[in-house]
Amino acid sequence: MPDTNYPKEFLRLLKLRLPEMLSTLRKLVLAESPSLEKTPADRCCDLLAAECRNRGARVERIAQKHRGDQLRVTWQQEKSRPAGQFLVLGHYDTVYSSGTLANMPFRVSGGKAYGPGVFDMKAGLVQALFALNVLQLTKVPLRNRLVFLWTSDEEIGSDASRKLIEAEARRSDAVFVLEPSFGPRGLIKTSRKGVGEAEIIVRGRASHAGLAPQEGINAIHELARHLARIQEWNDPRRGVTVNADVIEGGTRVNVIAERARAVLDLRALRVTDMRRLERRLQALRPILPGARLEVRGGFNRAPLERKFSATLFSKAKSLAAQMGLSLGECTAGGGSDGNLTAALGVPTLDGLGAVGHGAHSAAEHILINTMPARSALLAALLLNS
Numbered sequence: 001m002p003d004t005n006y007p008k009e010f011l012r013l014l015k016l017r018l019p020e021m022l023s024t025l026r027k028l029v030l031a032e033s034p035s036l037e038k039t040p041a042d043r044c045c046d047l048l049a050a051e052c053r054n055r056g057a058r059v060e061r062i063a064q065k066h067r068g069d070q071l072r073v074t075w076q077q078e079k080s081r082p083a084g085q086f087l088v089l090g091h092y093d094t095v096y097s098s099g100t101l102a103n104m105p106f107r108v109s110g111g112k113a114y115g116p117g118v119f120d121m122k123a124g125l126v127q128a129l130f131a132l133n134v135l136q137l138t139k140v141p142l143r144n145r146l147v148f149l150w151t152s153d154e155e156i157g158s159d160a161s162r163k164l165i166e167a168e169a170r171r172s173d174a175v176f177v178l179e180p181s182f183g184p185r186g187l188i189k190t191s192r193k194g195v196g197e198a199e200i201i202v203r204g205r206a207s208h209a210g211l212a213p214q215e216g217i218n219a220i221h222e223l224a225r226h227l228a229r230i231q232e233w234n235d236p237r238r239g240v241t242v243n244a245d246v247i248e249g250g251t252r253v254n255v256i257a258e259r260a261r262a263v264l265d266l267r268a269l270r271v272t273d274m275r276r277l278e279r280r281l282q283a284l285r286p287i288l289p290g291a292r293l294e295v296r297g298g299f300n301r302a303p304l305e306r307k308f309s310a311t312l313f314s315k316a317k318s319l320a321a322q323m324g325l326s327l328g329e330c331t332a333g334g335g336s337d338g339n340l341t342a343a344l345g346v347p348t349l350d351g352l353g354a355v356g357h358g359a360h361s362a363a364e365h366i367l368i369n370t371m372p373a374r375s376a377l378l379a380a381l382l383l384n385s
Helices: 006-016 018-030 038-054 118-138 162-170 219-231 271-282 310-322 337-342 368-384
Strands: 058-062 070-075 084-091 107-109 112-114 144-151 174-177 188-192 194-203 241-249 259-268 292-301 329-332 365-367
Touching (some): 006 118, 006 310, 018 038, 018 112, 018 118, 018 368, 038 118, 070 162, 084 162, 084 337, 084 368, 112 118, 118 144, 118 365, 118 368, 162 337, 188 310, 188 337, 259 271, 259 292, 271 292, 310 368, 365 368
Parallel strands (some): 084 144, 188 329
Antiparallel strands (some): 058 070, 070 144, 112 365, 194 259, 241 259
16 A cells, blocks of 8 residues: 555545444443442453454553553564554543443434543544554554553552553653543644642641730741742743642631641643742741741653654644644643653653543543544554654
8 A cells, every 4th residue: 555545545444434433432431440449440441451352462461459450452463573662552541430321321412422431531542442453454564563551540640550651651662642632623732731739738836816826826827928929930821830729727716727738739831840840849938937837749740842742743744634634733731641751751642532522521522423533543653653
């Protein structure tokens, strides 16, 4: 097959398989897979493992004690000697607890498929499975081994899977992330903010608020002064945000508060801004005499800076054009596992998953007719990147 024709041929073949894609999606959505419930998550893992084996892939199941098992799926053409490796990264866990299907069933209406986890990201997993199918069917020579790493704890921070993701990324020439695209045009996420959480703990001294207020050190007042200063660190133009989203302190209304704490949400688009924000937090010192201050935490995911995705996006845009499609890009305020791989300096392209809307809500859905094109784009990238 000539190089100039294969993306369009992938799309033609995958359009014919749309009913099968939708049937596979239905099975995956009906297999509820909450991040915090191992038994149902493992049932979904069973289903995914079977789908991969049916495609002739090698499946390695990595057992987890308290979470659903992780899946590492590899495929390479017979008698080939891969020059490298591509990693397709996704997760099968969802934010929905078991039983959600009773009030949020899988359904198809108006060209959309609804259901818990359908957009984030079970449709993305289905698209990857069929991208593998079309590569196998057309027998176009692949230069690289393909590794599909599908985890069970992304929605709760990837604590268990992080080392596995990073180890696989270090062995890879590029990473393709199946997180949902953005908006009805299916924008690719070429940059993501780094994300973190910091806690400020203030200890003062209790005293009677009426009889001896001068003997107390008000921890809430101390904390309020710091939060007023921290608010000024926000710089929307540079993508830096600091928000106090949890705050607590004191014991009762007639007692000077001896303790207060705030939990901050931290986000930044650039590593330099992330490091600067962490230094500023660690440099905080007490303002009221006698108050004590402690700062914990910081960023746990560095930004996915565009420089790590620019070349891959250019390739994706070119391949989409060969299918007669336009492809745009955007910046995402939230983090994903793609942040972890980009932080290692590995080229990473995010947002290659489904086109739809309403992630983590009762209105979560995908646009069904976009699935073949997204699958074809991934197949073309795995062949040509």
